[in-house]
Amino acid sequence: MLENKAQLRLVKGDEATHEPYTIAMGPQHPATHGVLKLDLELDGETVLECKPTVGFLHRGVEKLAENLSYAQTLPLTDRLDYIASMANNVAYSIAVEKLLDIEVPLRAKYIRTMVMEMARLTGHLLWLATHALDIGAMTVFLYCFREREILLDMFEEICGARLTTSYTCIGGVRQDVTGHFLESLYDFTEDFPSKIKEYETLIDKNRIWLKRTQDVGIVSAEDAVSLGLTGPTLRGSGVDYDVRKHMPYDAYPYVKFEVPIGSKGDVYDRYRCRMEEMHQSNSIIRQCIEALPTGPIRAADAPDLVMPYGIQKKVAADATFSSGIIKLVKDSERYIEGDVYVAAEVPKGELGFYFVSDGKGVPYRMHIRSPSYIHIGALSFLCKGQMVADVIAIIGSVDVVLGECDR
Amino acid sequence: MRIKYDTKKKLAEQIFLLEILKGLWLTLRRLFSRSVTIQYPKERKELFPGFRGKHALIRDPETNQAKCVACMRCSSVCPARCISIRYSVDEKTRARKVDSYEINALRCIFCGYCEEVCPVNAIVLTEDYEYSDYTRQPFHFDMERLLKNWDEFLEKNNLEPDKYLNPFLRPRGLPLGELPAGKRIDVPEEWTYEGQVIWKDGKAVSAKEAASN
Numbered sequence: 001m002l003e004n005k006a007q008l009r010l011v012k013g014d015e016a017t018h019e020p021y022t023i024a025m026g027p028q029h030p031a032t033h034g035v036l037k038l039d040l041e042l043d044g045e046t047v048l049e050c051k052p053t054v055g056f057l058h059r060g061v062e063k064l065a066e067n068l069s070y071a072q073t074l075p076l077t078d079r080l081d082y083i084a085s086m087a088n089n090v091a092y093s094i095a096v097e098k099l100l101d102i103e104v105p106l107r108a109k110y111i112r113t114m115v116m117e118m119a120r121l122t123g124h125l126l127w128l129a130t131h132a133l134d135i136g137a138m139t140v141f142l143y144c145f146r147e148r149e150i151l152l153d154m155f156e157e158i159c160g161a162r163l164t165t166s167y168t169c170i171g172g173v174r175q176d177v178t179g180h181f182l183e184s185l186y187d188f189t190e191d192f193p194s195k196i197k198e199y200e201t202l203i204d205k206n207r208i209w210l211k212r213t214q215d216v217g218i219v220s221a222e223d224a225v226s227l228g229l230t231g232p233t234l235r236g237s238g239v240d241y242d243v244r245k246h247m248p249y250d251a252y253p254y255v256k257f258e259v260p261i262g263s264k265g266d267v268y269d270r271y272r273c274r275m276e277e278m279h280q281s282n283s284i285i286r287q288c289i290e291a292l293p294t295g296p297i298r299a300a301d302a303p304d305l306v307m308p309y310g311i312q313k314k315v316a317a318d319a320t321f322s323s324g325i326i327k328l329v330k331d332s333e334r335y336i337e338g339d340v341y342v343a344a345e346v347p348k349g350e351l352g353f354y355f356v357s358d359g360k361g362v363p364y365r366m367h368i369r370s371p372s373y374i375h376i377g378a379l380s381f382l383c384k385g386q387m388v389a390d391v392i393a394i395i396g397s398v399d400v401v402l403g404e405c406d407r
Numbered sequence: 408m409r410i411k412y413d414t415k416k417k418l419a420e421q422i423f424l425l426e427i428l429k430g431l432w433l434t435l436r437r438l439f440s441r442s443v444t445i446q447y448p449k450e451r452k453e454l455f456p457g458f459r460g461k462h463a464l465i466r467d468p469e470t471n472q473a474k475c476v477a478c479m480r481c482s483s484v485c486p487a488r489c490i491s492i493r494y495s496v497d498e499k500t501r502a503r504k505v506d507s508y509e510i511n512a513l514r515c516i517f518c519g520y521c522e523e524v525c526p527v528n529a530i531v532l533t534e535d536y537e538y539s540d541y542t543r544q545p546f547h548f549d550m551e552r553l554l555k556n557w558d559e560f561l562e563k564n565n566l567e568p569d570k571y572l573n574p575f576l577r578p579r580g581l582p583l584g585e586l587p588a589g590k591r592i593d594v595p596e597e598w599t600y601e602g603q604v605i606w607k608d609g610k611a612v613s614a615k616e617a618a619s620n
Contacts, residue, residue: 072486075518107603139434146443153455160457160532160575166518174523175457176580178597179604179611186606201433205426210414258408272410289606294614296600297580 020048027056031134031392034402036376040388047391050383052376057406065366070096071170073366078164080370081404084123084347086115086155088404089168091344094249095353096170097299099340104250107295108172113251114185114288115158115167116344117281121192122151123347123399124274124281131271131396132203135212140202147195150188157181171299182289189286196278213268217382217394220265227378230371231349232277233398236262236270243345255287267397274399335359341369348372348399372405454534457574459517461535462510462548463557465528468568473554474529477503481521481530489514490521508553512546522575527589531573533560574598 026037035056041049061080065073077092078085090112097104104112129144152162158181159167159174167173203209219227224237234241242259244252260276262269337359343352349371356365375398382394420426445452454460464473477494493506522531533556540546548556561568577590582600596602602613 068486072484072520075486075516075520139430149443156458157455160455160459160519161517164517175574175578176598176603178579179613182604182606182611186609198433202430205414205416205420206430207424207426214414260408260410262410263412268414269410269412272412276408276410292605294603294605296582298585 025391027053032395033130033400036395036400036402036405038379038383038391040383040391042388045387045389047383047386047388050380050391052379054373054376054402055406057402059407061407062366062368065363067362069361070100070363073363074169075164075166078166079403080368080407081123081346081348081351081372081401082163083126083401084119085163085165086119086167087123087344087346088351089165090116090119090250091342091346091351092353093168093170094344095340095342095355098342099338099355099357100170100335102171102299102301104172104299105296106251106293108297108299109251110254110288110292111173111177111297112168113255114177114285114292115155115165115173116250117284117288118151118154118185120281120347121278121285122148124278125151127274127347127396127399128199128271131393131399132209134392134396136208137203137206140199143195143198143202147192150184154181154185154188157184169298171301172297176297177292182292185285186289189282189289192282193279196275200275210268212390212393213271213397214266216267216390217386217397218264218266219378219382223381224265227381228374229349229378229398230374231345231347231399232270232273233349233375235260236273236397237265238263243343243350247343249342249344251288254291255284257284267393270397335361343369346371348401348404349375351404368407370404370407372400372402373407375400376405454536456534456572458534458536459519459532461533461538461556461560462512462515462553463531463533463560464508464550464553465531465571466554466557466568473505473508473550474527475505475508476527476529477505478526480524480526484520484524486518486520487514487516505550508550510548510553512548513543519575522573523578525589526587528576528592531557531576533557535560535563 020041020043022039022041024037024039026032027035029036032038037053037056039051039053040047041051059079061076064076068076074089074092077088080088093112125144125148129141129148132138132140132144155165155167156162158177159165167175219229219237221237221239224234224239229237230241238261240259240261243249244257245259257280260273260280262273335357337357339354339356341352341354343350345351350369351371352369354365354367354369355363358364378398379395382398383391386394416426464475466472467474475492477492479492482488482490482492489511491507491509494503495506496503517532519532522528530553535556560566561571572592572594577586577592577594577598579594579598580600580603583591597604597613602615604611605614605617606612607617
């Protein structure tokens, strides 16, 4: 005998009332790219509502920064978007330089642009790898990691770490590049377009790929702007906005590149957009290598932000105990009152740092405008009315990293 | 630049699954190319100098002790606050003596600030990354342990103590005047400010060389 209503509905089939039910996707789901939890309200396989829950990876970077000097916070920015940490380092440095009014030497600017584009490649390669893996193309995953490995080895050569780079310093970069680095990077840029072609051969016209990505997760240009999307996710919808082009920093005014823009705003468009961006990054790296000027790699008065050298060497010699040095670093006359917001184009979108300074050696408040956080906020809009399987494709196409989202 | 949204297929492509065959041909060709992976425990990747790994205090060949002068720079610059130093001051000579030097390696975030600011090149992050253990205690490095790390590192890599060079001991591309006396060590010309590299005619050359030609 049928005892409860649920069984009754199962048997009756057609006459069953469609009662929505909720499933929790994540936080340990492999396709959510980290510890993202989605509460999906479903009717059959159709998503009625998608509520993202974030904060599983919260480490309080913003609060930590209030107790650390500006130079000490820099290694923490590695841990935001940990798959392209060079880009975070650069974004943080240009924000602090704007606050403290430091002019970076030209050579450092070129090196920074170079490593930032390398970071964009590592970010996009990992995005393509995992996005394809989520949708079901295993081979692309392995091929992308082959190229990413070469770039990570180059990071290791110039800064001593593959992921947690901490390469820039306030006012420049910490280490100069070597000849071996330049040559291997140049070889890489010559080889890389053929590798992109390989990925495209595998998935670009593949009918499974097209079925999974076309007309899925469409977001119009107006909606994309009002949701606050940035980066390739926004450009896929056909909005021409790129911080590198419209508010250029470092050496971007001196290099030639184009901003790829999509038209339809679906998952496939965002995929094409990022693939095209990889070509552009490749050409930017090449131009930076060829135009690399000579000169200092740190601004003349910047090193004392880490530790009093140069200018304050004499004062520092007298104050060799711990509190004295910290006092020197923190009470330097450099620090001015005021607030500043500076954004940079990282692989995910627009990463902005907002500082409120009260004239001391530590920020009064640091806020991070992380693109991943805002993109996750847009997920509930994007997933509404889609199938459960398409939710995976949409998460992949907005390219979120939870380290940056939860910070 | 507007990207092409062109996914239409020709009739032949639609019928004969050409794009699938192309993909399969690509993966088949890869089967006969050189492998890109390393079989880790058997083979090991060669690291670049300056990889930020296990901590060590460089043993001074003259005194057979650590070079540390207890200036406290490393402990005050450390973002993770994992270095703690205690020292005593000699009443007559005003010289400092390090009583204890401790690094909690589990707190360390391997940013390399300590070795960069050290004015006498006492502390170094060696290119050793294999030091796992079952308990926490072995990662609490005291002075003896840090000196032992240095000896073990030299032994493992067959290095001469005075031949060891690391870009953090003298940061690449900084003018000599900006460095404290202890960091003005001999380095390859490429690492110096005068010998920095630029790109010319399809290869990396030092700026000095490029100017003279």
